Amino acid sequence: MRKRNIRKAAAALTALALCAGVLSGCGGAASSTASSAASSSAAASSEASGEDADEAAAKNVADLIDAIYVQERNDSTDEQCAAAKAAWDALTDAQKELVEGENADPDYFGRDTGDASKDDARNEDNIGENELLVVSFGTSFNDSRVKDIKGIEDALQAAYPDWSVRRAFTAQIIINHVQARDGEKIDNMQQAMDRAVANGVKNLIVQPTHLMHGAEYDEMMEMIDSYRDKFESVAVAEPLLGEVGSDATVINSDKEVVAKAVTEAAVKDAGYESLDAAAAEKVAFVFMGHGTSHTAKVSYSQMQTTMQTLGYDNVFIGTVEGEPEETACENVIEAVKAAGYTKVVLRPLMVVAGDHANNDMAGSDEDSWLSQFNASGAFESVDCQIAGLGEVPSIQELYVAHTKAAIDSLNG
CATH class of the missing domain: 3.40.50.1400 (Rossmann fold)
Structure with missing residues (x-):
């Protein structure tokens, strides 16, 4: 009985040896392919896991940004601001590109706006x-x-x-x-x-x-x-x-000062000796304000009246919000076209040249004023001046x- 078991064991070892010889010979390529497939599967799994981790890290930062993107300060605001920045700094460059929330995006911390x-x-x-x-x-x-x-x-x-x-x-x-x-x-x-x-x-x-x-x-x-x-x-x-005044015809001295100041600055920055010289070359200046549903929106209409009263026929007033209605981008485009101007200079009618000036006016999105004026196909050139009213000495x-x-x- 014991000898029979020894012979069975020896046969089994021989069979294993032969099998191994086959695998190392004719079956070597198959073995290599199987090994490679296993490695690829592991790498794919690791990559998927890494992508999940990247998205989770980016989402965490987006949530922290959204938490401080509020109009009310609270007892935790200082800590929340510090936590959001620390989490952003800990991200890799690739992870930063994934940051997206209700109000969060990579530009919140990543955009260079100066010193x-x-x-x-x-x-x-x-x-x-x-x-x-x-x-x-x-x-x-x-x-x-x-x-x-x-x-x-x-x-x-x-x-x-x-x-x-x-x-x-x-x-x-x-x-x-x-x-x-x-x-x-x-x-x-x-x-x-x-x-x-x-x-x-x-x-x-x-x-x-x-x-x-x-x-x-x-x-x-x-x-x-x-x-x-x-x-x-x-x-x-x-x-x-x-003061606002009762209707669009009311012009006070302050509005006249502002109209002259912003126009003079725009003409100078555009490289013209005078507004008339710019008009002779079919150049129109469009000053973009914010706009408002408040009753004070008549101020924008008054500014347009002021420009006309001063003889600034190639100056137009618009607003981001399109309130009052005639200041909406599409209406301003039609007004400039109807007046026969073929070149346009856009400039903010805002104290600061911030988000509205850089994005709503001069941004690359299709709904920016720059994009809309270009898309109209009515103008030879459309240029932007990024400058707020606050930097003008007058x-x-x-x-x-x-x-x-x-x-x-x-x-x-």
């Missing part, structure tokens, strides 16, 4: 008794913030050295963006007013950089009114275009004049 260190948040204490609070909607475009908003603030500080100039933004979304990306903390309205109270400010002048008495201005006034009894005196200066001087009127009102 934030050149800015001054003006959020320091030691204010003194007299404060000049400059209130802006704000922008996350660093270069524009420095040229336009800081430019206005610097002009005001130089004009009124006895007043401490401080800053407040009304857009918390922008405040959070700048803080998360650049580490720059800008006060919102409530923070700025609380800072003024804590510093013992007695006399408060508020200079809005807003274009008009619109929705942002109204919200600002509500906040100011809730703090009036905490100061000895409070005065609010006019926004850039001054515009800064107008803000200085508005502040002077407010200070004079405190002095009786």
